[in-house]
Amino acid sequence: MAPAKLLEAVKEYSPKTDLETVELAYDFAAKAHEGQKRASGEPYINHSVETAITLAKLRLPENMIVAGLMHDVPEDTPVTLEDIEKEFGEDVASMVAGITKLGKIKYRGMERYVENLRKMFVAMASDIRVILIKFADRLHNLSTLDALPSRKRVRIALESLEIYAPIANRLGMGMMQGKLEDLSFKYVYPKEYAWVSGLVKDRYRAKERYLKKVGEKIEAELVKNRIKTLDIHGRMKHLYSLYKKLLKYDRNLDKIYDLAALRVIVPSVADCYATLGIIHQMWKPLKGRIKDYIAQPKPNGYQSLHTTIFCDDGEIVEVQIRTEQMHEEAEYGIAAHWHYVEEGKESPEAVNQQIAWVKDLIKLQQESLKDKGHLIESFEKLKIDVFQKRIFVFTPSGDVIDLPEDATPVDFAYAIHSDIGDRCTAARINNEIAPLDARLYSGDMCEIVVDKNRKGPNADWLKFVKTHHAKDRIRLYAKKKRLS
Ligand code: MN
Numbered sequence: 500m501a502p503a504k505l506l507e508a509v510k511e512y513s514p515k516t517d518l519e520t521v522e523l524a525y526d527f528a529a530k531a532h533e534g535q536k537r538a539s540g541e542p543y544i545n546h547s548v549e550t551a552i553t554l555a556k557l558r559l560p561e562n563m564i565v566a567g568l569m570h571d572v573p574e575d576t577p578v579t580l581e582d583i584e585k586e587f588g589e590d591v592a593s594m595v596a597g598i599t600k601l602g603k604i605k606y607r608g609m610e611r612y613v614e615n616l617r618k619m620f621v622a623m624a625s626d627i628r629v630i631l632i633k634f635a636d637r638l639h640n641l642s643t644l645d646a647l648p649s650r651k652r653v654r655i656a657l658e659s660l661e662i663y664a665p666i667a668n669r670l671g672m673g674m675m676q677g678k679l680e681d682l683s684f685k686y687v688y689p690k691e692y693a694w695v696s697g698l699v700k701d702r703y704r705a706k707e708r709y710l711k712k713v714g715e716k717i718e719a720e721l722v723k724n725r726i727k728t729l730d731i732h733g734r735m736k737h738l739y740s741l742y743k744k745l746l747k748y749d750r751n752l753d754k755i756y757d758l759a760a761l762r763v764i765v766p767s768v769a770d771c772y773a774t775l776g777i778i779h780q781m782w783k784p785l786k787g788r789i790k791d792y793i794a795q796p797k798p799n800g801y802q803s804l805h806t807t808i809f810c811d812d813g814e815i816v817e818v819q820i821r822t823e824q825m826h827e828e829a830e831y832g833i834a835a836h837w838h839y840v841e842e843g844k845e846s847p848e849a850v851n852q853q854i855a856w857v858k859d860l861i862k863l864q865q866e867s868l869k870d871k872g873h874l875i876e877s878f879e880k881l882k883i884d885v886f887q888k889r890i891f892v893f894t895p896s897g898d899v900i901d902l903p904e905d906a907t908p909v910d911f912a913y914a915i916h917s918d919i920g921d922r923c924t925a926a927r928i929n930n931e932i933a934p935l936d937a938r939l940y941s942g943d944m945c946e947i948v949v950d951k952n953r954k955g956p957n958a959d960w961l962k963f964v965k966t967h968h969a970k971d972r973i974r975l976y977a978k979k980k981r982l983s
Contacts, residue, residue, distance in 0.1 A: 501525035505548050508555040509564060515841065516561040521551075524565040527586060531576040539646035546639055547571060553635035557834040559628075560841050562587075566594040567632050574599050597629035598636070630666065631834060634675050637663055641682035656686035660739075671800050671832025680739035688742075695742045698752060703735045706759035713810055714761055717818075720777055721765075729823055730764040756788065756807050760817040764826050768793060771820045775804050778818055782808040785815065793825075801829055893944045906965045908935050909956075912947045913969040920972055924950040936963040955980070 501522050509516050528547050535543035551567035565587055573580050573595060580599075584592035637659055644652045660683040667676040685692045710733035718728045736744075736758050748754040765774055771793060788807035796802045803821040810816045827835045892900050892911055900914045908928070913920030925948040926933050939945060955976040964970055 502548055505552055505555070508552045511555075512558045513555045513560065513564060516555070516564055520561060521564060521568075524568045524587065527578075527583075528568045528572055531572045531578040535575065537643065537646065539643055543571070543575070546636075546643075549639040550632070550635045553638055554632065557631065557635070557831060558838040559631065559834060560837070562590050563594070563628055563632060566591045566598070566628075567635055569595050570598045570632055570636055574602055594626060594629055594632060597626055598632055601629065601633055627670075627833065628837075630670075634663065634667060634672070634679070638675075638678060638682070641679065644682075644686060652686050656683035659683040660687055667832075671828060672830075672834060673801075673832065674830040675832070677737035677740065681737050684739040684742065691742060692738065695738050695745065699735075699738075699741065699758070702752075703759070706735065707733050709814060710759055710761050710816070713816060714763075716781070717761070717763060717774075717778060720781060721763075721774060724773065724777055726770050726773060726777075727766055728763065729766060730762070730826075732762055734760050734762055736760075756785070756815055757817040760819050762826070763818060763820045764823055765820065767822060771804050771822060774820050775806060778806065778808060778820075782810050784808050788817075793821075800832075803829065890939060892939050895944065895946050902939065903965050906939050907963050908933065908937060908939065908945055908947060909960050909964050910966045910969050911939060911945050913964075913966060913972060915947070917968075917972055919947055919949055920969060921955050921976065922949045922951065922953045923947045924953060935960070 502525075505525065506518060506521065509518065509521055525544075525548070529544045532543040532547065537543055537546055547568045547570065550570060551564050554564050554567045569583055569587070569591065572578050572583065580592050580596055583595055637655075640655060641659060644655060647655070659679050664676050664679040664683070667679055714731040714733070718731055721728050736755075741755065741758065744755055745752065752758070763774055765771055775789075785807040788805070790805040792801055792803050792805065802825045803819045805817060805819050807815060807817045821829070824835075827838075831838070890902050890904055890906060892902060892906075894900060894915065900911060902910055902914060908926035909920060909923060911926075912923040923935065926935055926937065927946040927948070928937060928939065928943050930944070930946075956973045958973060958977045960973050961970060964973065
């Protein structure tokens, strides 16, 4: 018997899914995983069930829920893909095959970042549903990280933060991105996490109470104007996105205006604009903070009207006004489109358009094999969030090394190999001699001159290196030297 919470989630969120098929899939997966335990000691099948529940809650269709239950079967049990195909059909089996392939990609630090992304994009373009199942799988893995050894914990969390979350963002899946980031944040930057969560704990509670009152006032005013309020709720900023914003604003919480926001969901676009007008009559808007993302959506498709108002008692409140469809798209992104196609509200064309950018990327990848400079130019044109603040520098043999913005030849040398970093003495950038603290740009070709007799790095390099890896190595050497 499948657990009741799985059946209930399917009934509520994916009503077209056949419960009997879910039962069969559950029995099949439970039997395959029989006797296996998670690191936490609980039965392995619990993980498969949690993955399937997340997929159901994204309101995804039957085959994806079945594939979710099945997703670790070929990798970890004697049951094969052929067995799955025989029982549940080719579509389910092909998704499970995709997940199994993705599972083989291991995150090995920044130097493998682009390669990882490339593989992920290839997997996505062939079937983007695979990525959605992978997200659901990862969400449960992140929530059970405490059972793992600390090295593994950090690797999984870092990979989620740097690869999965940006892709969720690019697919418009705001809620998924927020969850992936907040669950990882704690493990990747434990001190910063403690700082941010401590900072807002009390404030979030107070804000929630305050927003409730403001919401009631707005709703009353909308009733007078015959606008139906479908939903009105407060949302607190996710901790990781707050953290990133704090870094931009001198770590000053008072400069963050969207710490808490009030969301007003109304039936139509016309109602959105009318609501904005009504709110501006009630309270004065802050200059330069009115944003019309309905007329001009964000690159990932996000739509809403935003305004920031001086509210009662001088409190500053951000209000986000949107239709129900805009809200669903902001939270669920591409998963919402899947749902609309299932319901017959949207043609499959729209979903295909959503993933067109992935396909563009594959094309670019293939072209790039011929012309690497072209690749970088095209990435910049596509404005992929994932690649923001990273630069791509070539070795003389044509390998791409990705580095943070403002990185130097020393960072580059360490990214190739620790020994090359330790012994570098000079650099040539685009065939010209350059100092070791020169600034590298995307598309540069960099060559490192190594002195075999050099004993180790210069502690002065700490003043300009940008990567953690370079800093760690240089510090390590300086410490050793002091001790000897
Ligand atoms: Mn799994």
